Amino acid sequence: MEKIKNVTSDFIKKHNIVSYLFIGIAMFFLALMLAAQMKAVSDTTEVAQGxxxxxxxxxxxxxxxxxxxxxxxxxxxxxxxxxxxxxASNNDSLIASMKEEQKQLSIISGVTDVVGEGIIITLTDGENVTDSSLRTDTLVHDSDVLTVVNELKAAGAEAISVNDQRIIAGSAIRCVGPVIQVNYQKVAAPFVIKAVGNAQYLESAMNIKNGVADLLKELGIGVKITREKEVKILKFDGTINFKTARLAE
Amino acid sequence: MAGVLILIGFAVAGVLTGFSVIIPYAYSKYVAVAILACLDSVFGALAANLEKKFKINVFLSGFFGNAIIAIFLTYIGQKLDVDIYLAAVIVFGGRMLNNFSTIRRVLINKFEKRKEQKIVETETSNNKI
Incomplete structure (x- = not known):
């Protein structure tokens, strides 16, 4: 045992292992910083200034x-x-009725996916400015989308989405620079507006003479309306918070 | 030999851990200055080693002290809106170049001495013949 100890301590002394260990620790930190920094710099592809x-x-x-x-x-x-x-047990009639109500409410509030017959409207930016247009561009504006959604609601649509953003009671459609915002999410052209409801009613409400479709076409916007047997509308994926409103007693 | 192996082992371990460390972009300036300070210390150590003047406590205190002071200067510079970190960059950069020139001169001197020795040896052997 003593011999081994002596040999190792001799080895340590002879090769100056202790000082190398200290330098090694310093090298460890240097290499760590170098690698991390290089990675951080290459990660930020666009060099931001300031x-x-x-x-x-x-x-x-x-x-x-x-x-x-x-x-x-x-x-x-x-x-x-x-x-x-x-x-939840199905036997209890109270629970069953509550479940039914819950289903209904979740369709109304838009927190669940729904399917059913309906129509899909696609609005695309037009190419040429028509003579009769009041605007100087043929882009789809937030007001155009809003008009279509409003018309769909009036025609009895039961669920509507714009580019898979579910339109719920609190949804806002507005202009933010080059794109429009629905439910605080940016969406851009082409706008695919899906609506579940009586497809015949919905389609005729759109195509009525001097109706929404005609108006938009006149502005130079591409409008395509298709009737579908099965339209799937995704649920609202944000959060709904009531901070001020409470139930009136 | 064993010492070099230890150094390489530590350096590799440092690189490997460095890849999993994420530096926020806002702090990358500080780290860059700290790296400069550390590199300066390492090259200084190399030069001192060749001149046989290397001292472990000087090296360690310089390595960590310089890095901390450089980071501190950069921080103050950001608060005062003066790019003081440029001072660290210039000083450490200049010292690194100085160290390089020291290393170069020492190595060249060694090489020349060896050459002279060889010449002397061959001359003496020739004289013997």
């Missing part, structure tokens, strides 16, 4: 990460809710 932009990039990254985390959490929780719904 600290404000750098700050914004970090903020955006954080928010995106947070959003993804929350979305995963939300999906987990909604799965649990789904389970509770399915597990």
């Amino acid at each position: 600290k404000r932009e750098a700050q914004l990039i970090d903020d955006l990254r954080n928010i995106q990460n947070k959003y993804n985390d929350l979305k995963v959490k939300y999906e987990d929780k909604s799965k649990i809710v789904e389970e509770y719904k399915n597990n």
Whole structure:
């Protein structure tokens, strides 16, 4: 034992192992910083200038990460809710009626996917400015989408979506620069507006003479209306918060 | 030999851990200056080693101290809106070049001495004949 100890301590002394160890630790930190920094610089493909932009990039990254985390959490929780719904006993008539009501309410509020007959309207930016147009461009504006959605509602559509953004009671359609915003999500042309409802009513409401379709075509916008046996409309995937409103007693 | 192996082992471990470390873009300026300071220390150590003046405590204190001071200067510069980090870049860059020239001169001197020795050896052997 003593011999081995002596040999190792001799080895350590002779080769100056201790000092190499210290230098090694320093090299470890240097290599770590170098690698991490190179990765960070190559990750940011667009070299942002100024600290404000750098700050914004970090903020955006954080928010995106947070959003993804929350979305995963939300999906987990909604799965649990789904389970509770399915597990509820069917025997009890009260529960059955509540379930029925819940189904109805979730269709109204837009928190569930729905299918049914309906129509799909596609609005595309036009190419040539027509003489009779009041506008100087042939782009689809937020007001055009809004008009179509409003007309669909008037014709008895039971569920509507614009580019898979479900139109619910609180949905806003508005202009944000080159794109439009629906449910605070950016959507761009071509706009695919899906509506579930009596397809015949809906189509004729669109195609009525001097109606919405005619108006939009006159503005130079491409309008395509198709009737479908089975239209699927996705659920509203945001959150609905009531901060001020409460039930009146 | 064993020492070089240890150094390489630590460096590889550092690179591997570095790839899984994420530096926020806002802090990359600080890290860059710290890297410069550390590189300067390493080349300084190399030069001192060749001149046989290397001291471990000087190296370690310089390695971490310079990095911390450089980061601190950069931070103050950002607060005052003056690019003080440029001072760190210039000083450390200049010192790195100085160290390189020291290393070069020492190596060339060694090489020339060896050559002279060889010449002397051959001359003496020729004289013997």
